[in-house]
Amino acid sequence: MLRSLRPAILVSLIFLVLLGLAYPLAETGIGQAFFSRQANGSLTANGSPLIGQTWTGVRWFQGRPDADNPMVSGGTNLGPRSGVLVQDVRKQIALLQKEGITPTPDLVTTSGSGVDPDISPADAYAQVSAVARARGLSAAAVRRLVSEHIAAPQFGFLGSAYINVLQLNEALARMR
Numbered sequence: 001m002l003r004s005l006r007p008a009i010l011v012s013l014i015f016l017v018l019l020g021l022a023y024p025l026a027e028t029g030i031g032q033a034f035f036s037r038q039a040n041g042s043l044t045a046n047g048s049p050l051i052g053q054t055w056t057g058v059r060w061f062q063g064r065p066d067a068d069n070p071m072v073s074g075g076t077n078l079g080p081r082s083g084v085l086v087q088d089v090r091k092q093i094a095l096l097q098k099e100g101i102t103p104t105p106d107l108v109t110t111s112g113s114g115v116d117p118d119i120s121p122a123d124a125y126a127q128v129s130a131v132a133r134a135r136g137l138s139a140a141a142v143r144r145l146v147s148e149h150i151a152a153p154q155f156g157f158l159g160s161a162y163i164n165v166l167q168l169n170e171a172l173a174r175m176r
Helices: 002-034 083-098 121-125 128-135 139-148 165-174
Strands: none
Touching: 121 139, 128 139, 139 165
């Protein structure tokens, strides 16, 4: 009986070593060697550039008014005739105007995913004067910072130009 089980046990141990240890270690090594940034994650001290965060106050560039909890991602499915949507947009417009920011469509409506980390260059430029005034910086310096953070469309033609709000605000924090 034991004699007939030995080959099965030996084959099982070989597969355990190959598929349970060698293969995962090889995959981890390849990931670290060639894709270390992706393999190690995207978290910074302030969050992830892949998930939109809420930035409060006029001292920071604002993203879309999405929830900053990726566990509740997803659009609200509110249509253009929704009273809730109209109220939310009106509140966001009033808040931005109070902060001295000219509201743009993306700054007053949520994204389809609910966690969009990016805004358009027009959205960022609409906030330049208010951010510069709140931080005591020249508008030209803040405008230059915005222009340095514009990412081109993928392959030059897919999508549109965008700015990652987290990366822009981290660069803003480094400005003195």
